[in-house]
Amino acid sequence: MKIQSVRCVYFSPTGTTKTIAESITQGISPEFVEMIDITKRLQRNSQPLLDKDDIVILATPVYYGRVPEEIIPYLTSLKAARTPVVLVAVYGNRAYEDALKELHDIAVDAKFIPVAGGAFVAEHSYSSKTYPIAPNRPDESDIQKAREFGAAIRKKLQNAESSEHLTALTIPGQSPYIEPVNLNINPAKKYSKQIK
Template identity: 45%
Template structure:
């Protein structure tokens, strides 16, 4: 199959998923690339339609061993009529559990044909200089791996004449999924007096949980604890306060020091 047009979809509050997504696209090296960043709430208002003449690449972070619940409505509305599809998850060096299987199941239900899947490692959303978790990931080796994965996807497509020739790509995970994708409702962000109310935290929040006029006001019902507001603050005015999220970051920092490696399934 001659695949010159790629639609690259990613959700990436703290940027690691986007970095992996771009390296995969670089490896595929298509004639035309459309990036669809679904991190902002506005970007998730439009449904996506794709056709069998293009390649769809969907890259999402792992939340609680699952696809982030926030995305399932948008992903389930995909209309991917026989579109060859690449499913990729990025996780914070703990585990991706059922997330890759879940993503693959969603795109299949929406008409996509999974042709390749992969799991990469990104610095954990809860990582900080005091409690690093997978700090600096994806690193140079991860990104070379992602580019090589992109090249393998191109080779696989070139080796077939139609998507009907693609056999099932087996990925780890179990269905029914082990974990509940519901996130906690938790007060975990401290804002100090370095804050200048520049509003960037509200701008980068993928759920509009941060008040644009008063950055200390956070709607905990819709906050997904992604830490985009903490990591993007130009004044470093935001941090984690003692909370279940801080406890999780302590556990992650202690238990998951051994670097995991990328995996691909073709």
């Protein structure tokens, strides 16, 4: 496959998911890059045009072991055309639990073809001077690993005749997904995959 363009869709309230997504994109080293920031609600009014010749990166932080509830309606509205997708979960050095699996299932239902998935550590949003949790991450080592991940994706895709010829991914996580307890979350808004 020839890699010409990467469209990177990311939700990054603290900026760390954006940093990881940009680093992966640098490793892929495409001819054209479009960064699509969906952090603010007003930025979710339009849909990117997704072609089968694009590579899409879907990057999200992990909230309570899941994809953030805030962006699920946007992600489930995406329409791909058997477009290759890279799945990225950024977590606060605790656990990413079912977030990558949930992102995978959303992507498959939107007609993406998952070609790679990765979980990366970043400073936890609850981190403080008193209780530091992965402070100052992603650091240079994390950024380098994200670039190497991107380079490995590039090599994998260049060696494939098309995304249709790639082996299906095995993503860790369980289905049904873990349900956080003692939180004021509207379960009707959460993405749920029916087990068949």
